[in-house]
Amino acid sequence: MTHFRTDLRQRAVELVSLYPRARSAMLPLLHLAQEQDGYVTDDAMAEIAELTGTTPAEVRGTAAFYDMFHLEPVGKYVVGVCTNIACLLAGGEDLLAHASATLGCSVGGTSADGLFTLEETECLADCNIAPVVQVNHRYVRTTTPELFDALVDDLRHGRLDHDVPPHGTLIRIRRSGGLRVDPEELAGERAEARAAREARAATEAK
Amino acid sequence: MAFLDSPKIVSSRAKFADSHTLARYLETGGYEGLRKALTMFPEQVAAEVDAASLLGRGGAGFPAGRKWSMLRKSPVSYLVVNGDESEPATFKDHYLVERDPHQLVEGVIIAAYALQVTQAFIYLRGEFALGLERVQQAINEAYEHGALGRKIFGSSFSLDLVVHPGAGAYICGEETALIEALEGKRGFPRIKPPFFPAVTGLYGEPTVVNNVETMSNMPWIVLNGGAAFAALGGGRSAGTRLFALSGRVRNPGVFEIEMVKNTFRDLIYDPQLGGGVIDDRAIKAIIPGGVSAPWFGPELLDLPLGQDEVAEKGSMLGSGSIVVMDETTCVVRATWRIIKFFSRESCGQCTPCREGSGWLERIMYRLEHGGGRIEDVDLLLDLCDNIAPGLTWPPQQTTICVLGPSMPSSINAAISMFRDDFYAHVQHGGCPHD
Amino acid sequence: MTDQTRTTVSITLNGRAVEAQPGELLIEAAEHAGVYIPRFCYHPRMEPVGVCRMCLVEVDGPRGATLQPACYIRVNDGMSVNTESDKVKKAQDGVLEFLLANHPLDCPVCDKGGECPLQDQSLAHGSGETRFVEEKRHFVKPIEIGELVLLDRERCIQCSRCTRFAAEVAGDAQIDFAGRGDLIEVAPSPTVPFDSIFSGNTVQICPVGALTAKAYRFTARPWDLEQVESTCTACAVGCRIAVQSSGNRLTRVLGVDSDPVNRGWLCDKGRFTLDAVDGNPELTDPLDPRSRITEPLVRRDGELVTTSWSEALRAAATILRDAAANPGGVGAIGGAALTNEGAFAWERFVRGVLASEHLDAQYGDGLDATLIQALPKATIDEAANAATVVTLTGDLREELPVLFLRLRPRIVSGKTNLIEFAAGPSALRRHARVALPVRPGDVDQVAEALANGTAPHALGLDEFELTTAHNLLGDTGSGVVFVVGRANLAEQSTVVEAAIRRLAARYPDATFLPALRRGNVMGALDMGLAPRLRPGRGFDASASGRDALAQLDAMIAGDQRALLLLGGCLLGNVADAKHATAALERASVVAVTGHGGATLAYADVVLPATVQHERSGTVTNLEGRVSAVTAKVGAPGSAWSDVTIVAELAEEFGQRLGLDSIELTAKAIEETTGYPALSVLNDATSDGVVVGRAAHYERRALDPMAFPGLRSTDTVGLASHGGDTVTLDATGRGSSVAATLADVTAAPVAVPPTDAYALRVFAGRRLYDRGIAVRGSTALDNLVATTTVALNHFDLDRLGAVPGDVVTVRTERGAVALPVALDDQVARGVASVAVGTRAADGTDVLASLFDRDAVITQIRLETR
Numbered sequence A: 001m002t003h004f005r006t007d008l009r010q011r012a013v014e015l016v017s018l019y020p021r022a023r024s025a026m027l028p029l030l031h032l033a034q035e036q037d038g039y040v041t042d043d044a045m046a047e048i049a050e051l052t053g054t055t056p057a058e059v060r061g062t063a064a065f066y067d068m069f070h071l072e073p074v075g076k077y078v079v080g081v082c083t084n085i086a087c088l089l090a091g092g093e094d095l096l097a098h099a100s101a102t103l104g105c106s107v108g109g110t111s112a113d114g115l116f117t118l119e120e121t122e123c124l125a126d127c128n129i130a131p132v133v134q135v136n137h138r139y140v141r142t143t144t145p146e147l148f149d150a151l152v153d154d155l156r157h158g159r160l161d162h163d164v165p166p167h168g169t170l171i172r173i174r175r176s177g178g179l180r181v182d183p184e185e186l187a188g189e190r191a192e193a194r195a196a197r198e199a200r201a202a203t204e205a206k
Numbered sequence B: 001m002a003f004l005d006s007p008k009i010v011s012s013r014a015k016f017a018d019s020h021t022l023a024r025y026l027e028t029g030g031y032e033g034l035r036k037a038l039t040m041f042p043e044q045v046a047a048e049v050d051a052a053s054l055l056g057r058g059g060a061g062f063p064a065g066r067k068w069s070m071l072r073k074s075p076v077s078y079l080v081v082n083g084d085e086s087e088p089a090t091f092k093d094h095y096l097v098e099r100d101p102h103q104l105v106e107g108v109i110i111a112a113y114a115l116q117v118t119q120a121f122i123y124l125r126g127e128f129a130l131g132l133e134r135v136q137q138a139i140n141e142a143y144e145h146g147a148l149g150r151k152i153f154g155s156s157f158s159l160d161l162v163v164h165p166g167a168g169a170y171i172c173g174e175e176t177a178l179i180e181a182l183e184g185k186r187g188f189p190r191i192k193p194p195f196f197p198a199v200t201g202l203y204g205e206p207t208v209v210n211n212v213e214t215m216s217n218m219p220w221i222v223l224n225g226g227a228a229f230a231a232l233g234g235g236r237s238a239g240t241r242l243f244a245l246s247g248r249v250r251n252p253g254v255f256e257i258e259m260v261k262n263t264f265r266d267l268i269y270d271p272q273l274g275g276g277v278i279d280d281r282a283i284k285a286i287i288p289g290g291v292s293a294p295w296f297g298p299e300l301l302d303l304p305l306g307q308d309e310v311a312e313k314g315s316m317l318g319s320g321s322i323v324v325m326d327e328t329t330c331v332v333r334a335t336w337r338i339i340k341f342f343s344r345e346s347c348g349q350c351t352p353c354r355e356g357s358g359w360l361e362r363i364m365y366r367l368e369h370g371g372g373r374i375e376d377v378d379l380l381l382d383l384c385d386n387i388a389p390g391l392t393w394p395p396q397q398t399t400i401c402v403l404g405p406s407m408p409s410s411i412n413a414a415i416s417m418f419r420d421d422f423y424a425h426v427q428h429g430g431c432p433h434d
Numbered sequence C: 001m002t003d004q005t006r007t008t009v010s011i012t013l014n015g016r017a018v019e020a021q022p023g024e025l026l027i028e029a030a031e032h033a034g035v036y037i038p039r040f041c042y043h044p045r046m047e048p049v050g051v052c053r054m055c056l057v058e059v060d061g062p063r064g065a066t067l068q069p070a071c072y073i074r075v076n077d078g079m080s081v082n083t084e085s086d087k088v089k090k091a092q093d094g095v096l097e098f099l100l101a102n103h104p105l106d107c108p109v110c111d112k113g114g115e116c117p118l119q120d121q122s123l124a125h126g127s128g129e130t131r132f133v134e135e136k137r138h139f140v141k142p143i144e145i146g147e148l149v150l151l152d153r154e155r156c157i158q159c160s161r162c163t164r165f166a167a168e169v170a171g172d173a174q175i176d177f178a179g180r181g182d183l184i185e186v187a188p189s190p191t192v193p194f195d196s197i198f199s200g201n202t203v204q205i206c207p208v209g210a211l212t213a214k215a216y217r218f219t220a221r222p223w224d225l226e227q228v229e230s231t232c233t234a235c236a237v238g239c240r241i242a243v244q245s246s247g248n249r250l251t252r253v254l255g256v257d258s259d260p261v262n263r264g265w266l267c268d269k270g271r272f273t274l275d276a277v278d279g280n281p282e283l284t285d286p287l288d289p290r291s292r293i294t295e296p297l298v299r300r301d302g303e304l305v306t307t308s309w310s311e312a313l314r315a316a317a318t319i320l321r322d323a324a325a326n327p328g329g330v331g332a333i334g335g336a337a338l339t340n341e342g343a344f345a346w347e348r349f350v351r352g353v354l355a356s357e358h359l360d361a362q363y364g365d366g367l368d369a370t371l372i373q374a375l376p377k378a379t380i381d382e383a384a385n386a387a388t389v390v391t392l393t394g395d396l397r398e399e400l401p402v403l404f405l406r407l408r409p410r411i412v413s414g415k416t417n418l419i420e421f422a423a424g425p426s427a428l429r430r431h432a433r434v435a436l437p438v439r440p441g442d443v444d445q446v447a448e449a450l451a452n453g454t455a456p457h458a459l460g461l462d463e464f465e466l467t468t469a470h471n472l473l474g475d476t477g478s479g480v481v482f483v484v485g486r487a488n489l490a491e492q493s494t495v496v497e498a499a500i501r502r503l504a505a506r507y508p509d510a511t512f513l514p515a516l517r518r519g520n521v522m523g524a525l526d527m528g529l530a531p532r533l534r535p536g537r538g539f540d541a542s543a544s545g546r547d548a549l550a551q552l553d554a555m556i557a558g559d560q561r562a563l564l565l566l567g568g569c570l571l572g573n574v575a576d577a578k579h580a581t582a583a584l585e586r587a588s589v590v591a592v593t594g595h596g597g598a599t600l601a602y603a604d605v606v607l608p609a610t611v612q613h614e615r616s617g618t619v620t621n622l623e624g625r626v627s628a629v630t631a632k633v634g635a636p637g638s639a640w641s642d643v644t645i646v647a648e649l650a651e652e653f654g655q656r657l658g659l660d661s662i663e664l665t666a667k668a669i670e671e672t673t674g675y676p677a678l679s680v681l682n683d684a685t686s687d688g689v690v691v692g693r694a695a696h697y698e699r700r701a702l703d704p705m706a707f708p709g710l711r712s713t714d715t716v717g718l719a720s721h722g723g724d725t726v727t728l729d730a731t732g733r734g735s736s737v738a739a740t741l742a743d744v745t746a747a748p749v750a751v752p753p754t755d756a757y758a759l760r761v762f763a764g765r766r767l768y769d770r771g772i773a774v775r776g777s778t779a780l781d782n783l784v785a786t787t788t789v790a791l792n793h794f795d796l797d798r799l800g801a802v803p804g805d806v807v808t809v810r811t812e813r814g815a816v817a818l819p820v821a822l823d824d825q826v827a828r829g830v831a832s833v834a835v836g837t838r839a840a841d842g843t844d845v846l847a848s849l850f851d852r853d854a855v856i857t858q859i860r861l862e863t864r
């Protein structure tokens, strides 16, 4: 019995196979856990420890370092409003305050209906449309209180379901296939190629 | 007047709505650079990059060719692309990964060929969900197209490329922290020495780390030659560069312009670029190269956008992001927000950075929100001095990485330029702008 | 031009030319030159990380003088360093001020108050005034992160000593940093608490009061503590310890940084079983192992009743004298918990007064004493640095924890090749170069295969692995250390003895480290507490006597009428308790012991003896190192030391042995056998000497930043004692000579055919078992695991069970019900059952399965 659903377990194993060492798959696996459950559960951490050859404490320690991983349940939509320098200069703080009022929850909190979790973020690298808002790590180009309220309305009514998947789903494009290059296999090939190039260089030099 | 005649090297496809697709890419000369590179010796490709004098675009401005050649002696094991872009007000790599992912992928393959590595990673900031999907799509297509995998375009060169999502931590942009994150750990920067991942990098093996924009220049350099690139710009600052302009300007955005030939004023005021300050107000200060950089006053607006030119005036071009603050801006609030950022993003290893950032943030908060004391201003400077002794530029360090010593820049700049604003906050019992 | 003979480099330290070792850390080079650089995260027994930044000093470089962490930078020739400049002072003061900014400064209520590196350095370097007026960081007060350890996160200074210890030294990161920046905190996982058997070390090296031991919390203030240096006897590694008490109450044990032995580390059994020493004063039932025996007892009308020493001695003498009147009528079992002086005195008594050759310090759960004595020995250091280590043991982490810590680093880094004889689980398995799967009963055949490099198919060995292992041993075994113990208690010892003997004969240049587990078992054997052995590692080939199991047989047969039990609990130590019970029922028993136990149900006289921390003397660890144990507290009631008991008992026989005190006994050992004793006893704060080896060592000066809590350099951490070489003097041994392999009788044993559906039992040991030490300690008793029968997944599938299912475990002797567990480290065809774990219904599982006459134990499992 694994905590990951069968299809996700399959993807987890594929992810591990993309790296020379299993532990490297830690962050992708934590994202995967979040895709399944919306946050990183204790059971998921135990399974990731097993997949990456680490201890559950190390998985927790690593997960807790990164802002995107939530170790407690969050809303279906995690709304992030940037207040860093460019957004500050464009009214980010006011937009955050407005968001808090609209959603009826404090920064870091979750709305009463469990749909929204509000966060104050650091710079989201989209400063030309400041203040920047992200929902589940999708840029939603929402810079004014009015646009924000419209966004919340759209989200509530499922009008953005295509653009904004539930929290945790990060990359919807799957990698097609695993690694194709086996470094061991390559050694001979490389030596040949080098010899060929050198031979060519010698003739060119003449 | 801004000088805008230079070629668009990395942003040439900006005019197309489908710039991220393989079809458009192939139509506009895509993968030609790679095909050409594969006909050359790896050393020749590296030599072209060396000849281009391409300075790394990640912030430190280290010449890419030199970085690669440091490794000639021992073969490189891995190539890692730094797409963590989290420096506040920097958004050029974000632009590149979303708008031209194939250009990045092609650049990486060319660099991998020059370095003769067989596995490369693109570490992308986790918040770039769309960018992650586009780069993954581009990688899938590149495999399909024969540009990745076994025997690329029928040559004897083979490469695997993996995109690795970050998860929200600014420090992972620091190259050794990035490697730790890629190894599945907390993003704690590694202690130096060894000074370069080139010596001990991913899994302890020689590794080249380069920025997304640095990589995106490769196809053009190979197609047009290093000399053509070096002919652009001036002095050590060759080529064009993406500048991310934000803050109190009419037309914020990412602009590719030639280095040195343009000034800060050109970038901010040219109608085709920044278009001037909102409401035509006066500029109070600019941040010339990311929030780690000391600020400039309006008197330096005519300084050319060149690495050495900015360094000579005691700051840096860094990540190429320029933030404009005008006369409506409260510099105390701006400084507080920058310090709050550093305090949130300190990885927490080093005492001066971990504890210093929190302490500075709390003092700045009091000054801005009420409760500030006159002596706080000098206390701030003294604490900064304990983090970056002497408050010089470039900073001296009491810490493992330069995040710690970066935070005094804005406090020191704001206090030296606008000390009276701080005192006004004390007298007013909070922010007079509120 | 390089000077070939020059082995040091020269650096300039504060303007003064100083010699240093090449590659040495600057912080240590400076210290050797008398310049102390403040520090927090640095710990001499772990890799430097340079995170606290307290040790910043100015180092000249190409870009002028820069601040560098002295704990991380290594010296090189010509380096110029300033540790005193204004810039250095300002940086260091700055770091200290930052550290204190968020620190609660609750020293008066903190366990660490008075022995705290942070407090000390604040007094030494701090300005005393705080410029921090902000609200401090707040966390919920102490949280239990494990059964034994509490964490107060507000006090933590993020030095990462504890997390590094867990990952780097113990190899099991059950705690790690969580969070980022100034919210970073030490944390276990939500699902697995910090119950590492090494957890106490993190408390010891924490440089503030963030990690505290539940057992010690609020029991004492440092300035009330008195301390002696001693040797831990919880297992045979013999870690050097500091024992502290407040008045006559034991409060704390700390690890001493002994270079050849434990390097400051201890396991939690050694550290946290002090309450077992005192016993629970409320318990007076002598059959309860948690009770202390404080007064002599005799059996009257079927009951053990308190009596006077004179009456008890008279009763004991009567029993022993009557039994000794018949040839072979009396014998002694036990003694591994004694000091060498106690063991020597009892040996003199049994052989000299009772004229019996039937004596044995082991309980049939160890290895043949003659074999042990005959093997060429390795020290712990030699094993830790060997090119190749071969283990014929159980899980060393469970059996001899600190030996595991010592062997681990080079094995993990690949510098030492590990070959494991693998029947059951082992914490080193994943680092082993080769793990040879061994079914119980097959160990000698596998040894033969290893020696030949080929194996019969039936053994199921991988050819490549076998060849690899064979090649690693070379022709003569040079550079190879065999660590040999008794891995499996459900298999007769002769099986593994034959294997060891074979390997010793085949590899003449290899050396052996005996991995016997019990506290002073090596000392007891060296003092002659085994048939044919003589004090001072002597051997008498002409003698013959019964070992422990043979004595039990003789008791059952009625040949041996009386048994002298030297400490311990016979029933808890023999594998086949049914066999032992039958023997005890038929003989008179005189028990000399400090603790109660089920065995006393059969005792006719019980003589109360002192136990560890109540007596002084010497002990010998598994590498043959003789070191001192020191009394810290007085014994409860009227318990006597063994030496005194022997002297008085001999009086009853009208004999004077001349061993009236510890000192006289130690002197007698040294003078009559040449075995180190009195010289070591007189030098209680040294790391002792290894028998037969030159003793040249230099102990580092105590570093209170690395080992906070150790009281002072007067009693701990002395400088060099080097130079005293003790070698065995053959003339001192009278007629005896040393045992050789030729004296070892062990021969290949035939293993009865196994039936295809049966599994062979591997019964390994666990650190936390149902022995006296653990049961007497409330905290550890909670950590005793439940008994399971563990199989690898092939056998589990074959059985059709999933982990957690309860199955019937059946042998010829009977059946018990146990839950199954999955463990792929268990070899195929093997069922692993840990001895001393807790069965749900309280049965002694091993006794219900294991028959002392069987070569191996086979079981059948049935799902229900």
Ligand SMILES: Cc1cc2nc3c(=O)[nH]c(=O)nc-3n(C[C@H](O)[C@H](O)[C@H](O)COP(=O)(O)O)c2cc1C
Binding pocket: B055, B056, B057, B058, B059, B060, B061, B062, B064, B082, B083, B084, B085, B086, B087, B170, B171, B172, B173, B174, B175, B176, B209, B210, B211, B212, B214, B401, B402, B403
């Ligand atoms: C705190 C910190 C954050 C950084 N963030 C980034 C980043 O987001 N992206 C980046 O390319 N380089 C970043 N760097 C610089 C990298 O360490 C490294 O110099 C760069 O990736 C090298 O690439 P380049 O030579 O192509 O510029 C950062 C450095 C520091 C100290």
Ligand code: SF4
Binding pocket: B171, B188, B189, B345, B346, B347, B348, B349, B350, B351, B353, B354, B399, B400, B401, B402, B403, B404, B405
């Ligand atoms: S300076 Fe700050 S961010 Fe950099 S390693 Fe030290 S604590 Fe981490």
Ligand code: FES
Binding pocket: C038, C039, C040, C041, C042, C049, C050, C051, C052, C053, C054, C055, C056, C069, C070, C071, C072
């Ligand atoms: S940085 Fe050197 S002791 Fe902590």
